[in-house]
Amino acid sequence: MSETRWVVLGRVVGQHGLRGELKLFSYTAPPERIFDYRVWRLKAADGREIELKRINGRVQGKALIVSLPGVLDRDAALAWMDAEVSVARAALPPLAQGEFYWADLEGLEVVTLEGVSLGKVSHLLSTGANDVMVVRDAERERLLPFVPGQWVQQVDLAAGRIVVDWDPAF
Structure with a gap:
């Protein structure tokens, strides 16, 4: 992985359907803003990390749903349960004076x-x-x-x- 400083913006909290889609919990406001970031780092509970550049996600009811490359079924999705979703700190918007991430x-x-x-x-x-x-x-x-x-x-x-x-x- 690169020397980029990463900031956690979400977490995988479940699976969705039979084709390997995942449910996300987003710390962004509004939650769907997490899809605005085009590069994610996904860190699994076992320490595996991948960097993703094409994120296919959507809002479905109250849930955020994402498809990951190579995750095509429920078993593959289970491997990413509780994974952290991070973005590069430099990708976050600037804040007003006196505000902090x-x-x-x-x-x-x-x-x-x-x-x-x-x-x-x-x-x-x-x-x-x-x-x-x-x-x-x-x-x-x-x-x-x-x-x-x-x-x-x-x-x-x-x-x-x-x-x-x-x-x-x-």
Whole structure:
């Protein structure tokens, strides 16, 4: 595989029909936007990876259905269950100032206003009210609301750091 940085935008969640079609769960908004990306990387649960350049997909009711080259029956489709669908980070549209893709925040160090390190962003969760950063260090895991201006004071992607107004004892 190339040195391209990939961002997970979906997951194979089932099979559809007898001809090897797959059902997708998309993290894009709206979900069918995942079909706008012409190059995908599919990573199976067993570690196999393929890069796809021609994606044939459609919306069928509430489901997203995709056909993969060489996947022609239900047995072949089963081999891709739970596979992650990724696209190149460079293919994502630019964001407005102050907006961030979750993939860009993952791995950043989180420090308090006083410079105390709380750990690194493992991943983020959506709670409906606001997004939450899961911050881990060697000793513990913290859930910090990602609310710019209130808890999140600065995001410096170049420095790999997020500054938060947070009590390290909490």
